């Protein structure tokens with residue numbers, strides 16, 4: 001992909017106002033919503049976090065929760081056993097090691113239970129405005145198809161995207177690629193004929209077959 005700037009401009013035209021589709025209002029909520037989001041839609045997560053954040057409005061409250069009560073509250077989303085245990089354990093660590101605050105470095109974040117690199121990057125970008133490129137399934141698939149990255153491995157994809165794209169554009173480009181992946185470049189049957197990126201897209205031009 002030689003024309004990264006063209007792709008970024010086109011994405012900005014397509015989705016000038018791309019925003020996170022998970023609901024959160026502070027770093028604690030961002031962390032918990034992101035932690036709950038694996039194998040669940042944002043809409044499903046938003047339904048459970050509305051109740052969860054009302055019952056447990058901060059890390060102190062969730063750290064003291066009974067895991068079984070949290071499980072009951074989030075049981076409509078996938079992996080709820082592990083997610084409930086991890087969310088409570090993560091908040092206990094926030095209380096004992098971080099004064100109840102969500103840390104602002106990827107190393108500290110990824111030491112929390114259930115927090116991988118993708119969740120940590122979502123927290124850094126959305127809670128703190130730190131340039132970070134969270135690579136979820138949409139970002140990985142779409143950036144591979146377009147030709148912005150060429151790896152089977154999300155970590156490598158993150159590195160390749162970060163090399164090609166200026167840091168000040170990471171957060172918004174991440175959101176725009178998710179919008180594209182959900183609305184146009186879906187996993188099955190991407191809508192290439194209607195996609196403004198088709199002229200420069202490797203997949204649409206049969207340059208590769210991701």
Ligand code: SF4
Pocket residue numbers: 142145146184185186190191192193195196197198199201202203204
């Ligand atoms: S042209 Fe097709 S493969 Fe390329 S980004 Fe658009 S929808 Fe995806």
